[in-house]
Amino acid sequence: MKPCIDIVLATYNGEQYLEQQIESLQNSEQYHQLINRLIITDDGSSDATIAIINRLISLDSKIELHINPQNNTGLTLSSESCPAIPCRVGPLANFAHGLSLTTAPYIMLCDQDDVWLPNKITLSFQEILKKDNDSPQLIFSDKRITDKNLNTLSESYFSLKNIPTNWHHDIEHLAQQNVASGCTMLFNRALLNIAMPIPINAYMHDWWLVLIAKHYGEVTLIKQPLILYRQHDNNNIGAKKRRLTQLLVNFPHYLADFQTSFWRAVTQAQLLCQHIEKSKQLSPIVPTITSFAHIAAAPKYKRIGYWLNKKVTRSNLLGRYALLIILLITKRKH
Template sequence: MIDIVLATYNGESFLAEQIHSIQNNSGYKKWVSRLLVVDDGSTDATCSIVKELSLHDEKITWIENTTNQHGPSNNFAFGLAQTQSQYIMLSDQDDVWLPEKIQMSIDRIKQLEIESGSVPILVFSDKEVVDEQLKIICSSYFKLQNIAKNWHLTFEQLCQQNVVSGCTMLFNRVLLNKAMPIPEQAYMHDWWLALVASRCGKLELIDKPLIKYRQHNNNAIGLNQRSKLNSIIRFYHYLKQFEQSFLKIIEQAKAFEIFEQKNGLISNKTIKSLANVRDLSKRQKIALLINKTITRSHLLGKVALLIVLLKI
């Protein structure tokens, strides 16, 4: 009933450990149809590792991304298009799944389907942040990032700052059919899926870490650890990153406006504000900050947001 899409690119260092952790999940034998390893052009031993493991597990399927669209988001989007099962999970190549991840996720989504019917549904979990040797950096992603665990409950907040990690997700086919194809302007595949679930169905947090989220030098998408002192020292660098990120959020909002129109949804005020923010006067931009139409979850982000809004 579940297809797992595991995206790879030169993942030889931790890939076998990750696949073993998935196989050792309590629900793997019962629920998983296929483990789709979707590769983005690896030149290391990734292919040989997967093919060796597939000799002992017929669920493992090697798929090469033969499109001209590369990078983590495009590779996952390609992998999603190869799925067939009723439910889908996403996996990075360097994490470790905790033994109850599959079973807890499927139990929760099935309960939500009983309660809500055939609507787009996505469940996701917290995650332990660990170093290369799996030593805990922080027991909770939300705690480390200083983000409230209820942030995702409000679509207007979620469309500005994502807290839903693809590596913690399980979602249904109804959501995938609604969300695909993922537009090029989407910030990331997982954020787009979360937005569609929030807007059109159900999005729920399993308030428990279900993976060990490994941080190392080769992460394609890593975690920016925040400390107040570090943030102040590196504020200029942070501000440049924030501006680049915010410009991508604007483009994603424009794409979501089109999604709303195609699906007959009432235009969301925050999405509309983000999509058109560059055309507003400075006074109008400040008004959006004051009334919290555009915001961030922490003080440093709010300061950066003010500076960027006045600049663009």
Template sequence: MAAPSIDIVLASFNGERFIEQQINSIQSSLNYQTLVRRILVVDDGSSDSTPSIVTKLMQTDSRIELHGNPGPAHGAMANFAFGLSLTRAPYVMLCDQDDVWHPSKIDKSYKAIVDSDVNRVALPRLVFTDKRIVDESLNELYPSFFDFRNISRQWHSSIEQLMQQNVASGCTMMLNRPLIELAMPIPNNAFMHDWWLVLVAKLKGEVIFIDEPLMDYRQHGNNTIGAQNYSWRYLATHMTHHLDKFACYLWKSADQAAELNQRFSNSQIEQSAFANLRRYAYFPRLWLFAKGKLRQHSWKGQAALFVTLLRNNKRI
């Protein structure tokens, strides 16, 4: 087998509760020794024992490295972007500090992306997977994130849909080198690093979905937003708060789509209603919704989108 070709970028911040278990799950992965070059732990200024835990693990595994994010930008997107700047590996996986990887995650992701790379043009490629949702103690809450959120397995097949709603979680991704070289640097107008990466891959290369949960996505006090599915009753009680959040989400994702067009000058994006959403006045935006040009993958999302467009009666 060829020399190890995968770097894992693990972003950390005050992750002392779970980071050792996460790194242990990576080390226990199938073909870890032959496939993984480095685990790059990129810390964003932890004030707990996260750095000392990683330093301890480094003593028994030379693949582990600890890097501090020097800034000036901080937060998840900036931290992952800094981690990506540290690697020159042919393939890179992104990793959160509080999940647990299944033994086959690395191996299956690697085979999927290598099978696509072999004997073909070196296109930018991204592989992502489903994930199992668990509680703090790793008890299963939902066997599939896609089933839980009622997400179409084909949503990622359309760049127009991907611009409006991301379904590829960074913690499930593997990227190839051509994608990293093309997508970096991640622009300030990106909504989030993983969303930007999958958009670039879809626009300029290939996105591959493994329809299998290959990791446990842990839900705890600081990490519940990614897998919540609010009831209608809850949403009605907190409607104003959630509509304000959705409006922020909508316009920021539209700005990201416009940034994608500016970076790559693609005719498909130039003609996209969503990428040009800020240029439309009030009634044309409602007409775009009526024609199905603006959409979310769930009925709740569609309802929030419609009410948000109704509320925003001025050109933004």
């Protein structure tokens, strides 16, 4: 079979774990048969990341390196704009740049610090071949949570976080809490054609992709873990489970983070509604996340009603009560 998958790997100061991650890709079943290009986009690393990549490029013709040329506004950076230190664009824009470089019918996303299990590429590809690839299709898997030395902390992300494995079946749930990590995804060109360009105010690239896939096509979960999801001090987004005492002691801090995250998700839901409105010719389906997308303008009695009937919700009890507090204390936006 002709290679038909591009992998996009976004890097930033990833020297500690990067080579082990790339080796896990290369040691995957059917890497040489199925992978077309390993597209690495770097976000201005100042450690040995670039040197590691260049050495690996000399050993593997599939690997290519691209330095992200844009900042968060999409403007090309000049040396005058950042004379002292490299400018970061962040993971969303870095992955979006990598996605814009892909040419293959199928795409996978890769973080710099995880380890892929040997059957990840094969099982994901087998699953997407069962689908109608004329429409957007996204496959994702569970992940095994490990510490920085790859010692297992939990066999399942869903079990660790007490999230039902059917959470992604409801787009309203998915708009409020993402369960599909980019590092576990395989999706098709039909999805990318609709999802790009990713709005700069989207919460995260992978969350946007799965929402687009859910509305316009299909999202499928492989319930077994296909990666080792490494937890360490520098994770952008992690899967660490906090003890109850830790949550109580630091409650104001966690609530503030939760509030910021919640309203960013609302903004993303609004962007999705706008996308759907502009693309009615692609899908006649009416947006099903209207309540959540317009929660900021809803009076308190409506917010409480949405909470009670679980139109606005979280997958666990503690999250639900934190959400209720946010809905009560945040002023209505007219």
